[in-house]
Amino acid sequence: MLTVGLVLTATLVIIWYYRMPIEQRDAVWNMIRGVLIWLGFVAILPWATFWIVIRTARANSNTISAVMLVGYWLIDIVFALYLTGGSFGHSSWQTAILILGFLCAALYNFLICEFIADRTDDAF
Secondary structure, three states: OOOHHHHHHHHHHHHHHHHHHHEEEEEHHHHHHHHHHHHHHHHHHHHOOOHHHHHHHHHHHHHHHHHHHHHHHHHHHHHHHHHHHOOOOHHHHHHHHHHHHHHHHHHHHHHHHHHHHHHEEEEE
């Protein structure tokens, strides 16, 4: 039963996609490209700047840690707005998805920075 539902859904999506005008197809692919670029940026940022996390962990201050996390979060938000052309979306759904993405990025940054800080503590 699940297979039938998935096949039917996939068929409907394919039909919907091919009936879509070329301009809308291009817009969909540009959006997907932007989302993938942003996800890659968010995923790499804390790892590429691990030395900031290590120095923050050694400072042993919650205030400095919060400032670092807010800084990462603001960089993620600014990059997303850069990719979207500075707009939060044209509908409330697009805005809601952007905000959900920002919250997920904040959680990801917290978890990865916590992981790096724990590994730093184990090394010393």
